Amino acid sequence: MISKYALIGFPVEHSLSPLMHEAGFKALNLKAEYHKLPLQIHELSRGLDYLRQNNYAGWNVTYPLKEKILPLLDFITPEARTIGAVNTVKVTDGLLQGFNTDGDGFVQSLVDRGYSLAGKKVVLLGAGGAAKSIAVSLLKNKASILVLNRTLNKAQNLVRQIASLGGNTEWGVFAPGDWLQEVDLLIQATSLGLKGEQYPFSIEGINPAAWVVDLIYSPTITPFLAQAAHQGCKTWNGLEMLLYQGALAWKIWLNREAPLELMRQALLTNQNGEESHDHKQ
Numbered sequence: 001m002i003s004k005y006a007l008i009g010f011p012v013e014h015s016l017s018p019l020m021h022e023a024g025f026k027a028l029n030l031k032a033e034y035h036k037l038p039l040q041i042h043e044l045s046r047g048l049d050y051l052r053q054n055n056y057a058g059w060n061v062t063y064p065l066k067e068k069i070l071p072l073l074d075f076i077t078p079e080a081r082t083i084g085a086v087n088t089v090k091v092t093d094g095l096l097q098g099f100n101t102d103g104d105g106f107v108q109s110l111v112d113r114g115y116s117l118a119g120k121k122v123v124l125l126g127a128g129g130a131a132k133s134i135a136v137s138l139l140k141n142k143a144s145i146l147v148l149n150r151t152l153n154k155a156q157n158l159v160r161q162i163a164s165l166g167g168n169t170e171w172g173v174f175a176p177g178d179w180l181q182e183v184d185l186l187i188q189a190t191s192l193g194l195k196g197e198q199y200p201f202s203i204e205g206i207n208p209a210a211w212v213v214d215l216i217y218s219p220t221i222t223p224f225l226a227q228a229a230h231q232g233c234k235t236w237n238g239l240e241m242l243l244y245q246g247a248l249a250w251k252i253w254l255n256r257e258a259p260l261e262l263m264r265q266a267l268l269t270n271q272n273g274e275e276s277h278d279h280k281q
């Protein structure tokens, strides 16, 4: 029998998750498929009925359903509850279990590069769902965090919500400051740059030894990331986070290691193809 997995959310058309997971399934000769299922908020309940009735073994959840799905699940990990969002669901004996692998996926991508977070000063730009998930994982790994967000009360709320986890967390205004010279790891977790927009402020003078990550992977180099590279910082985009949160989903769904390198190659091949295609236009 073929095991079925899916991505639910809206829009899902341009997602790279099917490409990545199916490359992994194929490499390991698994009888499994990964489908895209566009679902809007008002269709969520019916969509979950459809997934159950059609024996889907698990699915990923993306915008705008990550928070909305919580009341419809039978079990939610304490961490996903703290974050208030679920990005991975597993079906066990008809019961829906919700997990959040975004933050741990992000951290795993750093750890695999030999980066140790303990004692590091991290600045997180943004206070949305991705930022919150990452903040929880950073605190577990003993980093200190400064959250800067355009809407200040959202940064304050995020810090308040994760305060119970302990660790050193502060909030501040979305602007350059003394933090630039002190930061060890700068994470761009806003949606600014998805359309190639210029960043609203300069990071000139940033500690050149800082590592800078933009969660956006399309475009591959946002104007923000280009600024950081220009300042001499080590930079990369959100493709690795996508890969590692997908690998964590494999552990949840299949209880096995994902063929990470093959899945990475599938993502990179697609990205290079897209870029040369863009270039031709």
Ligand code: NDP
Binding pocket: 063, 102, 125, 126, 127, 128, 129, 130, 131, 149, 150, 151, 154, 189, 190, 191, 192, 194, 215, 216, 217, 238, 239, 241, 242, 243, 245
């Ligand atoms: P949310 O909608 O939850 O949060 C959006 C964030 O962006 C908020 O902090 C918001 O600030 C900020 N923002 C939006 N527009 C502006 C602007 N014009 N100026 C300043 N700040 C702005 O989104 P997510 O947290 O889910 O996603 C954030 C980014 O991370 C997206 O680009 C998404 O593609 C990427 N992502 C990447 C993943 C990966 O695997 N690589 C996984 C998940 C997300 P405010 O509160 O003021 O509105």
